[in-house]
Amino acid sequence: MDWLDRELGQALNRKNPSPDFAERVRWSLHVQKHQPAHGLQWWLATAAAFVSVAGAGGIGYRQHQGEVARQQVMQAFRIAGASLNHIQTQVREVRR
């Protein structure tokens, strides 16, 4: 072993991580352990998607109901208008 080997051995000697390194590894394991399991995460995601779809469906249904009501009102106006025209025609004929 020559001088450069010795110097490299000293320059690249092992160093210690932070004193709390082992504790942080154990804490990370603890956090991973208490995360929801993949199965539970899938069910949560599915439930969230279902709620979103149901909510969107509810809004669509309410919009549909509003359109039906609007058409019914317009139909009522048209019927009332036709009846009024009929009455006016009869009144004119009686006056003659």
Added chain:
Amino acid sequence: MTGLATAGQALDFDELIGAHQSMVFSLAYHFLRDRESAEEVAQEVFLSLHRNLAAIQSPQHAAFWLRKVTVQRAFDEGRRRKRRPQVALEDIAEPAAAARPGDPLLGETLRRLIATLADAPRMVMILRYQEDLDPMDIAELLEMPVATVKSHLQRSLALLRGKLERRGLGEH
């Protein structure tokens, strides 16, 4: 934590951290030259070890497994961060004051020079001088021919020696 982990395995895992944390951290630290990144890599390596604890057959297997996974993670992190100085070894400036063997300044100069090597020869040098591994062990870890390992070592040493000797640090 794997669902199969037992209290005995948890105890062994703690012992493995205690026994190998400096080896794992130092491999990553010497390669990345960044303490924070090295601790992140080391933490990932031990979390991975815990997931694979059932496959570890002996303390020697654990040491080999940890070295191999640390090397892989360090390579990945190095590629991701691209922090390595993009300067050729030959282009490193000569320090103003000549260091002497055993001088901390010489150690830091050597670490800086090694940091400028390409990934593979840099890791070869770290495994050779930090872990005191022979070329065959290094070749097995890095999955490269022994001749390639020896070539990396010889070329890196020649470059370092030439650089230091130009500063008046020859044979001692």
